[in-house]
Amino acid sequence: MLRSVILAARRLPGISLQANVSNSHICAPFSSEAVQVVIKRNEKVKERLAKPAWLKAEMPSGENYEKLRNTVRSLKLATVCEEARCPNISECWGGAKETATATIMIMGDTCTRGCTFCSVKTSRAPAPLDPMEPDNVSKAIKEWGLAYVVLTSVDRDELPDQGSAHFAETVRLLKERVPKLTVECLTPDFRGNQEFIEKVAVSGLDVYAHNLETVKRLQKRVRDYRAGYDQSLEVLRYAKQVNPKLVTKTSLMLGLGEEAHEIEEALQDLRKNDVDVITFGQYLRPSKKHRKVDRYYTPEEFAHWQAVAEGMGFKYVASGPLVRSSYKAGELFLKGYIEEKKAVDVAKA
Numbered sequence: 001m002l003r004s005v006i007l008a009a010r011r012l013p014g015i016s017l018q019a020n021v022s023n024s025h026i027c028a029p030f031s032s033e034a035v036q037v038v039i040k041r042n043e044k045v046k047e048r049l050a051k052p053a054w055l056k057a058e059m060p061s062g063e064n065y066e067k068l069r070n071t072v073r074s075l076k077l078a079t080v081c082e083e084a085r086c087p088n089i090s091e092c093w094g095g096a097k098e099t100a101t102a103t104i105m106i107m108g109d110t111c112t113r114g115c116t117f118c119s120v121k122t123s124r125a126p127a128p129l130d131p132m133e134p135d136n137v138s139k140a141i142k143e144w145g146l147a148y149v150v151l152t153s154v155d156r157d158e159l160p161d162q163g164s165a166h167f168a169e170t171v172r173l174l175k176e177r178v179p180k181l182t183v184e185c186l187t188p189d190f191r192g193n194q195e196f197i198e199k200v201a202v203s204g205l206d207v208y209a210h211n212l213e214t215v216k217r218l219q220k221r222v223r224d225y226r227a228g229y230d231q232s233l234e235v236l237r238y239a240k241q242v243n244p245k246l247v248t249k250t251s252l253m254l255g256l257g258e259e260a261h262e263i264e265e266a267l268q269d270l271r272k273n274d275v276d277v278i279t280f281g282q283y284l285r286p287s288k289k290h291r292k293v294d295r296y297y298t299p300e301e302f303a304h305w306q307a308v309a310e311g312m313g314f315k316y317v318a319s320g321p322l323v324r325s326s327y328k329a330g331e332l333f334l335k336g337y338i339e340e341k342k343a344v345d346v347a348k349a
Contacts, residue, residue, distance in 0.1 A: 052296050055282065055321050103150040103186070104137055106170055107163045111154035113224035117213070117253065119286035120154060129159070129166055138173040141181065148335050149174070150209075152186035157226065162188065164196035168203035175204040182206050182335040184249070192231045194238055201239040201246060206338050207277075208239040209249040212270065215262035222256055222291060237273040245345075247315070247334060249277035251324070254305070256283050257294040263305065271312050277334065280305050280319040297321065 110126040111118070130136075141149050151170060156163040167185065174183055184207035190196035201208055214222045216229045236248045250270060252263065270278060280302055285293050299321060306319035316333055 049293055049296060052298075052321075055284070055296070102144070102146060103152055104141075105152050105154065106133055106137060107153040107156050107166055109154065112157040113155045113226060115213075115223045115227070116291040117222055117256070117283060117286075119290070125158060126154070126156065129156075129163065134166065134170040134173050137170050138177045141174060142177050146181065148182045148184070150184045150186055151205075153188060155188045155224075155226075157191065161199075162190050162193070162196055164190060164193075164199040168199045171200070171203040171205050182338055184209055184334070186211065187235070189227055189231055189235050191226065192234055197235055197238050198242045201243045205246070207247045207249055207334060208236070208243075209251075209277075210235045210239075211251045212266060213251070214253055214256050215258040215266050216269075217262060218256055218258060222253075233269055233273050236270070236275050240274055245341075247277060247338060248275045249279075249334075250275055251279045251281065253283040254280055254297045254302075255293050255295055256291065264308070267309055267312055267314075271314070276315040278309055278314050278317055279323050280309075280317075281323040282321040 107129055108126050110121045110123045112122070112124060112126065114122045137151070151167070151174075153163060153167060167187065171183055171185065174181060183205045185200055185203075185205045186209040187197075187200055189210060210232055212229065212232050213219075213227075219227065219229045232250075236250060240246050240248050252266060254263075267278070282297055282302075283291075283293055285291065302319045302321060302323075306317045309317040309319070315337065
């Protein structure tokens, strides 16, 4: 250890060392300050994890991608695909008509919370809601000809109803203008307020999603202090209680420092609350200001957790390094599942 410190220190600008290294005997007139500098530099090197090859994504391009992006700009809409720098934007936006999917972020692009993993802007006092947004969103989705859309939002803790009425109105207009559209809502936790959860759950959506994000132990380190493990589980449970026809969905990021037994505990708790769908994805650090990646999971490890979750009874599991909560392959599967479920219900009636 000391030998490597000395050899590294000799390469530092402004530091001159004379060292005579023989077996374990070291004789060198160097300062403790120089050693500390080298140790700190070595520690920084260790902190930087090389990003594996399997985390490379395609650059977004294509006619349909350009069409969706131009509509987003013209109607001043925000998408999680862009705001959260999703690596799957090319795959999701680039699909042909009736297969492309998108995640629209309503209620502005500024969140009242500050989670350590998220790149979305934060403020205690975001701009007021745009009253025309529900109308603009429904027009855009109709124009795009999407098969599946995900509506999500920033947290708006400063609003009396935390934006739940705005969320519900957007769903209502979407279903009115595009009846065959499958709508997923990836919602905030509404601070656990059942009135607000119900308002969205009965608005006409097909999939009620709310992300648990990480295991129980890491909640306070990863999420804003107003979020919580038990609160998120209760959101998912109550949404299905007030609307049993809903498919409920959540997501876990891996690579934050969680242990295997903690992932299993989270899966068990989700199934106890009758959650239907789960996705696993690799946590990727948005910037140096955000929480560091603890480690990168291999594709084989993601396959393992998919098998574990499927064995526990989840109706659908998407698991992979670049999988995100809103993921095209999963969305198209869910659309087929929901349509089949509706057909069964009609036959029974």
